[in-house]
Amino acid sequence: MYISIHRYSKFNVTIQTDQKKARGDTDRSNGRPTVSTNRSRERPRRKKKRYGERLAETLIRAVSFTSFAIIILIFAFVFREATPLFFPPAQQTVTTEDLQQETYGDDESLSTNETIEEGRKRSTSIETAGGEADFTLDNLLGDEWQPVSAYPKFGILPLIIGSFKVTIIAILFGAPIAILAALFTAFFAPRWLREILKPTIEFLSGFPSVVIGFFALVAIASIFQNIFGYEYRLNSFVGGIALSLAAIPIIYSVTEDALSSIPKYMTEASLALGATKWQTALFVVLPAATPGVFAALLLGVGRAFGETMIVLMATGNAALMSLDIFKPIRTMSATIGAEMAEVVFGDTHYNVLFFIGSVLFIFTFALNAVAEFYVRNKLQKRFRGAA
Amino acid sequence: MNRKIFGASFVLASAASAAVIVAVILIFMITIMIGGWDHLTWEFITAAPEEGMTAGGIFPAIVGTVLLVLLMSLAGVPIGTITAVYLSEYANRNSIFTKMIRFAVNTLAGVPAIVFGLFGVGFFIQFVGGGMDSFLSGTGEVHWRQGNILWASLTMALLTLPVVIVSVEEALRSVPGDYREGSLALGATKFQTIVKIVLPNAYTGILTGTILAVGRGAGEVAPILFTGAAYYLPHLPSSLSDQFMQLGYHLYIMATQSPDVEATLSIQYATAFVLLVLTFLLNFAAIILRSRLRARAR
Numbered sequence: 001m002y003i004s005i006h007r008y009s010k011f012n013v014t015i016q017t018d019q020k021k022a023r024g025d026t027d028r029s030n031g032r033p034t035v036s037t038n039r040s041r042e043r044p045r046r047k048k049k050r051y052g053e054r055l056a057e058t059l060i061r062a063v064s065f066t067s068f069a070i071i072i073l074i075f076a077f078v079f080r081e082a083t084p085l086f087f088p089p090a091q092q093t094v095t096t097e098d099l100q101q102e103t104y105g106d107d108e109s110l111s112t113n114e115t116i117e118e119g120r121k122r123s124t125s126i127e128t129a130g131g132e133a134d135f136t137l138d139n140l141l142g143d144e145w146q147p148v149s150a151y152p153k154f155g156i157l158p159l160i161i162g163s164f165k166v167t168i169i170a171i172l173f174g175a176p177i178a179i180l181a182a183l184f185t186a187f188f189a190p191r192w193l194r195e196i197l198k199p200t201i202e203f204l205s206g207f208p209s210v211v212i213g214f215f216a217l218v219a220i221a222s223i224f225q226n227i228f229g230y231e232y233r234l235n236s237f238v239g240g241i242a243l244s245l246a247a248i249p250i251i252y253s254v255t256e257d258a259l260s261s262i263p264k265y266m267t268e269a270s271l272a273l274g275a276t277k278w279q280t281a282l283f284v285v286l287p288a289a290t291p292g293v294f295a296a297l298l299l300g301v302g303r304a305f306g307e308t309m310i311v312l313m314a315t316g317n318a319a320l321m322s323l324d325i326f327k328p329i330r331t332m333s334a335t336i337g338a339e340m341a342e343v344v345f346g347d348t349h350y351n352v353l354f355f356i357g358s359v360l361f362i363f364t365f366a367l368n369a370v371a372e373f374y375v376r377n378k379l380q381k382r383f384r385g386a387a
Numbered sequence: 388m389n390r391k392i393f394g395a396s397f398v399l400a401s402a403a404s405a406a407v408i409v410a411v412i413l414i415f416m417i418t419i420m421i422g423g424w425d426h427l428t429w430e431f432i433t434a435a436p437e438e439g440m441t442a443g444g445i446f447p448a449i450v451g452t453v454l455l456v457l458l459m460s461l462a463g464v465p466i467g468t469i470t471a472v473y474l475s476e477y478a479n480r481n482s483i484f485t486k487m488i489r490f491a492v493n494t495l496a497g498v499p500a501i502v503f504g505l506f507g508v509g510f511f512i513q514f515v516g517g518g519m520d521s522f523l524s525g526t527g528e529v530h531w532r533q534g535n536i537l538w539a540s541l542t543m544a545l546l547t548l549p550v551v552i553v554s555v556e557e558a559l560r561s562v563p564g565d566y567r568e569g570s571l572a573l574g575a576t577k578f579q580t581i582v583k584i585v586l587p588n589a590y591t592g593i594l595t596g597t598i599l600a601v602g603r604g605a606g607e608v609a610p611i612l613f614t615g616a617a618y619y620l621p622h623l624p625s626s627l628s629d630q631f632m633q634l635g636y637h638l639y640i641m642a643t644q645s646p647d648v649e650a651t652l653s654i655q656y657a658t659a660f661v662l663l664v665l666t667f668l669l670n671f672a673a674i675i676l677r678s679r680l681r682a683r684a685r
Binding site (some may be wrong): 080312 | 397398399401402403405407409415418419422426436469472473474477478483487490491493495497499500503504505506509510515543545547548576577578585602603605606607608609612613635636638639643652655656662663666667669670674
């Protein structure tokens with residue numbers, strides 16, 4: 001058997017690599033001894049082919065590194081544009097009155113190259129004392145967001161509050177519905193209904209967020225205003241409800257998967273002990289799937305927190321510091337979306353927007369990391385321990 | 388007795404929740420459909436906006452969207468497919484490199500769309516575009532250092548990369564191991580096996596991934612807000628350095644920035660309807676393909 005394989009060196013190579021992948025696969029362990037004995041007898045022509053093979057693998061490996069490289073690049077480039085706020089260069093690009101007036105005079109001409117070039121020349125030519133940099137940092141943590149004014153204020157506190165407010169509303173409204181619907185799909189619904197329900201609700205995740213935002217703007221806002229009779233048509237409540245439409249399919253889908261992945265013997269044992277179906281669902285399955293539900297919530301929060309178009313269209317976009325849910329808000333993502341197109345490159349405002357982007361990125365990155373490592377490990381351990 | 392009531396109401400509440408979600412989806416679609424139905428004519432789809440976007444059609448926006456997703460797929464699908472090939476065929480499950488890539492793919496899927504937009508500005512426009520300008524012309528003329536369809540579609544390609552990777556990898560894994568072993572046993576190398584046996588057998592999955600990515604890319608607006616989408620253009624984009632109109636961006640502009648929002652409401656509904664139908668069809672096609680794929684895997 002070995003001898004016949006020996007002649008075809010190609011084959012041995014593939015067995016070797018295959019084996020590397022399938023290590024632990026006990027029924028394939030006979031390939032190994034042939035590899036080492038054969039290598040010395042390689043003829044040059046064969047070797048060439050192996051180089052080609054190795055080259056292909058290296059290239060594929062290199063391309064697959066792209067995803068990781070992109071994450072690094074996002075870190076590097078989004079943060080890079082925000083750093084001048086904290087490490088001001090010798091020639092600080094602080095915005096001054098005349099610069100503001102010139103660049104914000106008319107929106108349309110902003111995109112033309114002349115203005116940008118001119119603005120950049122001007123902003124680099126303005127020298128300021130070191131004291132001005134502290135002013136920016138203090139300014140950043142202030143409670144007023146007025147980037148376009150004689151004395152621009154870049155307080156991101158109202159934006160952070162706005163983001164959290166709308167996310168909390170969306171999750172408080174969306175999560176119970178999504179989790180209950182997932183329980184219904186996984187346990188109580190008859191099979192035919194389940195086959196319809198799951199794709200239908202997951203289908204909602206394919207809705208473009210701009211269309212959800214539009215729906216909130218023209219329909220939800222008016223309906224709610226009629227019901228609750230609040231003053232501002234667009235506010236954090238409307239935005240939160242619209243946002244829950246984006247968060248619900250994710251929470252639902254991940255929760256449903258977690259519930260369905262609970263081993264059958266757990267539900268069967270519970271039912272055999274005389275528990276009813278709903279008792280089993282509520283006291284056996286849901287606790288067992290808690291890490292999965294938690295992951296679903298984290299993903300839902302991440303989705304809601306980073307969403308731009310819905311909040312941009314449905315929350316009124318006024319940077320108010322208020323806990324009243326019927327007041328308009330301005331979120332971090334919406335601020336970037338609304339203002340980025342109109343800022344001057346290298347301007348403080350530009351840097352602040354990138355800083356907000358960095359905060360958004362770090363926050364969602366942390367959420368994903370927690371969902372990825374902590375929750376998954378816990379879920380796996382729990383089942384490994386049980387099984 | 389109390390318990391029974393609680394149990395019944397619990398089941399009822401869960402059923403009601405599912406019903407509420409489905410009802411909202413239906414109301415959503417019906418509202419958009421009714422609002423846009425009257426305005427949705429063949430002319431609306433094939434004509435350019437007129438009279439300061441208060442009349443006419445959305446043809447340039449449709450063309451822009453199609454071009455955007457085409458360029459996006461050209462850039463993103465090969466990279467996504469190769470990454471999936473690596474993860475499914477070459478990767479050692481426990482190596483740090485593989486874990487790094489998996490973590491990156493998962494993270495990438497969770498990065499907010501608007502951050503991709505910022506990245507597009509910081510990296511593609513300022514860094515790459517600025518570099519190309521100073522390298523190619525050297526005269527200080529701004530040609531690449533501004534939003535255009537190339538930068539927008541590359542930004543979108545990054546956003547949709549995880550979608551492609553996940554679907555293609557699933558498809559590759561559904562190709563039976565016997566096929567690979569048969570090919571290897573006949574003397575084909577690993578690379579030959581992948582190119583001639585594994586990939587052709589996984590084409591449905593590659594197609595599914597592409598369609599899902601296109602559906603996502605056609606609907607996202609945040610990444611292109613400042614990487615190349617234009618408010619209004621009198622002509623269609625003709626080169627990679629042109630700006631473009633896009634359906635979602637068009638809807639956003641019409642609904643929030645237009646001087647007379649009420650007058651154009653039916654245009655907005657019709658635009659939303661077209662966008663919704665487009666993504667609906669794409670997602671539906673992907674679901675059908677995927678269920679066929681899964682049926683075969685079983």
